[in-house]
Amino acid sequence: MDSGGGTIQTRATRKRRKMQRVTMMDVAKLAQVSPSTVSLYLRKPDAVSPAAGQDIARAIDTLGYVPNLVAGGLAAASSRVVSIIVPSIRNAFFAETVSTLQSALAAEGLQVLLGHSEYGEGQEEALVRTALSWAPAAVVLTGLNHSPETRKLLKASRVPVVEMWEIGGEPIDMAVGFSHPQVGASAAGHLLSKGRRNLVFLGARMDEDRRAAQRASGFAEAGKGGGAPICEIINHPGAATVEAGALLLNRALQQAPDLDGIACSNDLIALGVLFECQRRGIAIPERVALIGFGDLDFSTSCVPSLTTIRPSGDLIGKEVARLILARIQEPHAEDARRVIDTSHVLIERRST
Template structure:
């Protein structure tokens, strides 16, 4: 089935005319301010820019007379491509969208809020048919822009929060609680959390919150946290685990924000002479392809990435065809392996 993209101007989307009316100048003047800013005096340009910000106006990069036309592009905004958790999602999503003659435009924010705003604004300037974006937690201006675009917005990977339009994913706090409850069920009592937790990585923060809540409910001591702002890697996991156990030798289980961090934790424990799982249990997140190959094999949580990609594509097509917004929960699985099998 081919999606027919509407060529009508969405009634809530700001136009050059609305900017001109706000500032009290002609449409031609606003157009010149965008195309040839040096021809418009500085103070007037500032007024026009301020009006565009207030009205969430995004310049249209399509050909001149097609200002109301939607392209066949779907903007896909992810937070990371390094040790990416999202490769399978993107691959499945792209394949499914191609069947409907829709093309993916990919952007990577690197967990940077300013970059997320710039990239979303840039994608919207191409008048996409829809936008799929990782997470439900975004800078306020990004939310304003996405809502003002008046197109389908599909938030992926997370459903634990307020949704702009439609969401496909799972509750990360539940994942954290499951990690804690598994470790507790295996007899571990002094839990720690290790990994890369950047300011804008709300999903990792939610998993940590779920871990803490479950540990508190079981009457355990507070979770010991040792995290860093840099991207996750085995090197980071090794360093953080070594530092953690120097300060807290009593720790008997470590939950990691990702599998690649957990690989480094396992390496650190091996160097420190700490037995896994007898002395310390380790649990990751993501079910990286190497998780079953390392020794000991890694207990982890496996999200169904391919299903998220498939359901996201279905949501995009449904919303373009005027289906109502909805949330599609996706299940995940806790994979028990040697690293916690006491």
């Protein structure tokens, strides 16, 4: 009887420890020093002996410990903050998602702490460290691609994590989004259905923007599979802007002068292509069919109106908020839908 009870208690203890944050006590135990020495090291590293400092630093790295900057009675306040990290605050796609997410969380008394990584893994890691130091109620990241250290920190923190705007890999915790290769394939399939065979995908910062690169890859695979004799991918190293669209079209015409179908990594680039085609006297869609991504506000009012793919950024925000609120209400519950596919919609307009 005692043995059975002991087993149950051990399992419960293990489960409870699994859900808890790594603490200063854990670091002290692994480094074989006192908690006060760890505290001193965190405040004044030079005040601790070099040997002890090395042991503490090694323990911090092994455990993925992040100091909690919220002390005492303020700890409860930190649980009402959700950290959201996006690649760019200038990107209208993410703005829609963050706005929807913020409204849904605010209705439940949660506040948003927003950071942007400029598509850099190192910057994202720094933002995650800062966020975790304030003991957030949840952390929301963009995409599934992060540095190994970022993944390690988040897993060790036991904080609910939602990765948004992408599915297709193994999430740290939960994920809400859509398949970017499928978006690219939809764009290629649409152009092929219109009789276009010489296809080009125009994108920007695709060496950093992994999701845009995935759309390009899906486009190229579907285009070649559909029998397109030409299917080029052209990348601009700078930001995805209207100006970049004009530059990319000029390069595309040099590399594939017979092109008759263009897909762009976002609507801003597509608008730049549209303007440059008008400047050059290239008729859209008669000479070149054009498709964007994002369904930004101007896509319905430009001339011709822009065929585009809508990623449902507002739906992503709603589903992320739902997962966070459910986890806060039931911390130990496992959501049966850890990965939610919000899909995408191709909206055909005059440009194709």
